[in-house]
Amino acid sequence: MNDIHTYQKIASQVRRDILRMVTGAGSGHPGGSMSSADILTALYFKEMNVTPEGWTRAGNGHDLFFLSIGHISPLFYSVLARRGFFPVSELGTFRAYGSRLQGHPSIDAALPGVHQASGSLGQGLSVAIGAALAKRLAGDNGRVFVLIGDGESQEGQIWEAAAAAVHHKVDNLIAMTDWNKQQIDGSTEEVQSLGDLTLKWNAFGWECIVADGHDFNSIFEAFDRANSLLGAGRPVMILFETEMGHGVDFMAGTHEWHGKSPSQEQCQRGLAQLEETLGDY
Amino acid sequence: MKKYINTGNKDTRSGFGAGLSHLGTINPKVVALCADLTGSLKMDAFAKAHPERFFQCGIAEANMIGMAAGLAIGGAIPFAGTFANFATGRVYDQIRQSVCYSETNVKIAASHAGITLGEDGATHQILEDMGLMRMLPNMVVINPCDYNQTKAATIAAAAWQGPVYLRFGRPGVPNFTPEDQVFEIGKALHLNEGSDVTVIATGHLVWEAIQAAEILEKEGISVDLLNIHTIKPLDREAIISSAVKSGRVVCAEEHLIAGGLGEAVAGLLAREHPVPMRFVAIDDRFGQSGKPAQLMSAYGLDTAHIVAAVKEIIGVK
Numbered sequence: 001m002n003d004i005h006t007y008q009k010i011a012s013q014v015r016r017d018i019l020r021m022v023t024g025a026g027s028g029h030p031g032g033s034m035s036s037a038d039i040l041t042a043l044y045f046k047e048m049n050v051t052p053e054g055w056t057r058a059g060n061g062h063d064l065f066f067l068s069i070g071h072i073s074p075l076f077y078s079v080l081a082r083r084g085f086f087p088v089s090e091l092g093t094f095r096a097y098g099s100r101l102q103g104h105p106s107i108d109a110a111l112p113g114v115h116q117a118s119g120s121l122g123q124g125l126s127v128a129i130g131a132a133l134a135k136r137l138a139g140d141n142g143r144v145f146v147l148i149g150d151g152e153s154q155e156g157q158i159w160e161a162a163a164a165a166v167h168h169k170v171d172n173l174i175a176m177t178d179w180n181k182q183q184i185d186g187s188t189e190e191v192q193s194l195g196d197l198t199l200k201w202n203a204f205g206w207e208c209i210v211a212d213g214h215d216f217n218s219i220f221e222a223f224d225r226a227n228s229l230l231g232a233g234r235p236v237m238i239l240f241e242t243e244m245g246h247g248v249d250f251m252a253g254t255h256e257w258h259g260k261s262p263s264q265e266q267c268q269r270g271l272a273q274l275e276e277t278l279g280d281y
Numbered sequence: 282m283k284k285y286i287n288t289g290n291k292d293t294r295s296g297f298g299a300g301l302s303h304l305g306t307i308n309p310k311v312v313a314l315c316a317d318l319t320g321s322l323k324m325d326a327f328a329k330a331h332p333e334r335f336f337q338c339g340i341a342e343a344n345m346i347g348m349a350a351g352l353a354i355g356g357a358i359p360f361a362g363t364f365a366n367f368a369t370g371r372v373y374d375q376i377r378q379s380v381c382y383s384e385t386n387v388k389i390a391a392s393h394a395g396i397t398l399g400e401d402g403a404t405h406q407i408l409e410d411m412g413l414m415r416m417l418p419n420m421v422v423i424n425p426c427d428y429n430q431t432k433a434a435t436i437a438a439a440a441w442q443g444p445v446y447l448r449f450g451r452p453g454v455p456n457f458t459p460e461d462q463v464f465e466i467g468k469a470l471h472l473n474e475g476s477d478v479t480v481i482a483t484g485h486l487v488w489e490a491i492q493a494a495e496i497l498e499k500e501g502i503s504v505d506l507l508n509i510h511t512i513k514p515l516d517r518e519a520i521i522s523s524a525v526k527s528g529r530v531v532c533a534e535e536h537l538i539a540g541g542l543g544e545a546v547a548g549l550l551a552r553e554h555p556v557p558m559r560f561v562a563i564d565d566r567f568g569q570s571g572k573p574a575q576l577m578s579a580y581g582l583d584t585a586h587i588v589a590a591v592k593e594i595i596g597v598k
Contacts, residue, residue: 057354058354058355058356059354059355060355060356064354066351106382107382107383107384108382108384115354116350116351116354116379116383116385117378117379117382117383118378119378120374120377120378122343123343123347123375123378123379124347125347126343126344126345126346126347126348126350126351126375126379127347127348127350127351127354127379128351129344129347129348129351130347130348130349130350130351130352130353130354130355130359131351131352131354131355132351133336133348133351133352133355134351134352134353134354134355134356134357135355137312137333137334137355137357138355138356140355156343157341157343157344157347157375160341160343160344161344161347161348163339163341164338164339164341164344164348167337167339168336
């Protein structure tokens with residue numbers, strides 16, 4: 001699958017899933033799910049060396065992905081299901097009692113594809129560093145990917161981890177930031193400004209790449225560039241510039257849809273803007 | 282009363298260091314992380330012998346817990362060490378989500394626990410740590426009593442699949458348990474057979490409880506004495522059968538009453554076999570600077586206070 005159009009079609013279906021899951025559950029986080037949708041589609045349908053058949057929690061011999069921003073679980077679950085980790089029909093159980101699709105990803109629920117619980121912010125980068133070090137110790141050539149949020153980067157632990165990854169020369173790690181510039185209470189600028197993220201990651205000693213998180217050409221170029229930087233003693237951060245709520249006009253570019261479910265009518269308006277490419281669950 | 286011999290005072294943290302070094306040589310999966318307290322935790326021998334398996338994390342405990350979780354996901358058996366204060370309260374949410382809820386095989390090595398940390402004072406003397414860790418589903422809580430037991434507990438923690446909180450201390454204390462002991466997680470040690478009162482002690486208070494039992498025996502009071510090194514899971518059978526036999530229980534620990542061994546035992550007995558109880562522990566206050574022995578006495582955590590609690594519960598002047 002090298003045709004950009006193919007990934008766009010998958011991402012369109014993923015965005016439909018997100019809308020329908022959040023509407024069906026009556027709660028959840030559509031905004032960030034939409035902004036990261038193209039990144040995760042690119043990761044799971046092309047970039048990462050992992051298959052549902054060979055998947056293990058330990059990740060020996062394959063690439064690992066950690067979702068630090070656990071609240072964008074609708075996206076994570078949709079991509080995993082569409083990639084074949086579990087039946088697509090299960091997406092309809094999102095947030096329901098007894099479901100493996102917990103509000104935030106859980107190990108307890110034993111959902112294939114999930115390596116670690118997340119939801120309380122700031123922890124995933126540290127965990128990814130540990131997993132990358134485990135791969136180094138085991139002589140395993142697999143890579144470790146982790147997605148963090150820009151709002152999440154207000155957490156102190158992110159910067160503890162940033163320093164640790166450089167100190168321990170973790171160079172089998174590709175971290176990514178969904179830089180959508182929105183968070184629950186407003187824009188990141190209003191809530192607590194992040195300053196120059198590129199400058200910050202560079203100052204910590206990371207290789208830092210900036211890419212357009214909604215342009216598959218730009219996403220794949222960023223991965224190619226990241227891969228070329230691995231193995232040289234430094235961790236890599238890709239700052240993906242994105243738009244919260246991307247793909248649905250009334251959700252796009254505003255914090256309002258960070259953690260709110262649409263009404264049935266709003267859901268229909270959104271779905272009308274997203275082509276059904278793989279069949280709704 | 283069975284005789285227990287102090288083979289010489291040693292700190293329990295050195296028992297941890299020795300156990301970790303032993304694990305380093307026998308199990309290549311064991312790795313260690315430390316937040317700038319390698320010497321204090323006695324982790325330096327492991328760090329020197331296995332530099333590729335030792336991760337200095339600096340003064341950044343939250344990240345250390347996360348890194349330990351990630352290492353565990355990849356198949357390593359990580360021991361993350363720092364002072365008990367920074368190993369629990371400071372990183373409670375990281376332990377909750379990245380370790381316990383995520384069921385990662387992380388061992389938290391917590392030194393300088395309790396008031397015997399001494400001169401550094403209340404900021405460092407955590408007295409709530411066992412309570413915090415007990416509350417977390419999936420967590421095992423171990424508080425060994427001397428050097429030999431701490432070494433054995435460290436080795437047992439590595440063999441246990443799942444999160445473990447291993448608590449030990451700073452000062453030299455009597456070393457009296459067997460050097461070659463096999464440590465069984467969740468199994469109380471019956472130190473003396475008695476009938477008038479049950480004394481259940483943990484950590485540094487076990488030796489004090491032995492001394493107290495000897496004094497009480499001379500006064501005609503027979504003590505059934507349990508060394509509870511595992512606070513969670515509790516050895517229900519040992520506690521209930523002793524309480525049934527004696528009808529009275531005194532618990533002794535270097536911790537607040539809130540959340541500690543005593544409350545754990547009280548919770549069990551309230552459901553299974555209610556008996557009168559006394560708590561040799563600290564009641565709702567912070568510590569302060571001083572020498573360890575001085576503080577133990579001032580805060581009511583020594584032999585004399587155990588003797589007094591036993592006499593009070595029995596109704597002897």
